[in-house]
Amino acid sequence: MMHGFIPPHRYFPYLTWTDIDSMPDKENVVIIQPIGAIEQHGPHLPIAVDAAISLGVLGKAFEKLNTNVPAFALPCLYYGKSNEHWSFPGTITLSATTLLTLIQEIAESLYRSGFRKLVLMNSHGGQPQVMEIAARDIHQQYPDFLVFPFFTWRVPHNAAELFSGYELEYGIHAGDVETSIMLSLLPEQVKIERAVREYPQGLPENSLLTMEGKLPFAWLTKELTKSGVMGDATNASKEKGDRLLESVANGWVQAIIDVYQFRQPKLY
Helix, strand or coil, X not given: CCCCCCCHHHXXXXXXXXXXXXXXXXXXXXXXXXXXXXXXXXXXXXXCHHHHHHHHHHHHHHHHCCCCCCEEECCCECCEXXXXXXXXXXXXXXXXXXXXXXXXXXXXHHHHCCCCEEEEEECCCCCHHHHHHHHHHHHHHCCCCEXXXXXXXXXXXXXXXXXXXXXXXXXXXXXXXXXXXXXXXXXXXXXXXXXXXXXXXXXXXXXXXXXXXXXXXXXXXXXXXXXXXXXXXXXXXHHHHHHHHHHHHHHHHHHHHHHHHCCCCCCC
């Protein structure tokens, strides 16, 4: 089934061109582009983690979303800018330029069809900046096109109740959080017996510089971890994943409603 986690009535490719041509209030219909990556996630998780999270969270949010809110999911962009992981077999990466061009041309096609609201739903931590650049450039080219560069994890959620502060700060890749939510979404694809606990090594101490923060330094995954894991995957559980998925999906319901109700600010 092509739609996967997405409810079929919310899956954009199932529409006909006449459905789209006659769609009412098209300028306020919310089109969501799920964006992931194909990259290593340690010895225990599949390389499709980020794409699975985008699709799984969005599908759960759509199940909860009021039918009166018009919103549709495009097919997932599985490939992303993953060059920080390219020393690990299986990682497939696009350049930032290619990814920007791809998003730009998708947006132009949607604009020609009459849509004016596009959410970039990105679940890969290595490319939020690409989404932000794409959104600004698209809006500059088409001022009545409203583009929202969202990172999946930035909606309100309950992760702080489920995971330690240390894990939330340093468990940024294939650790407790991602392993738990994958146990909820695709448990049969998680090789939990291979899970490891490994945090980033060699980070600066007593310094303003951080791996990810206000004053970050550039890094490659192979410089910080041998296994590809940054976090404690051995502490993951489906129960935590179920609760996290429910919470993040609730956050996305509100985000979609807010986008639907959003109007471009104007000077008076």
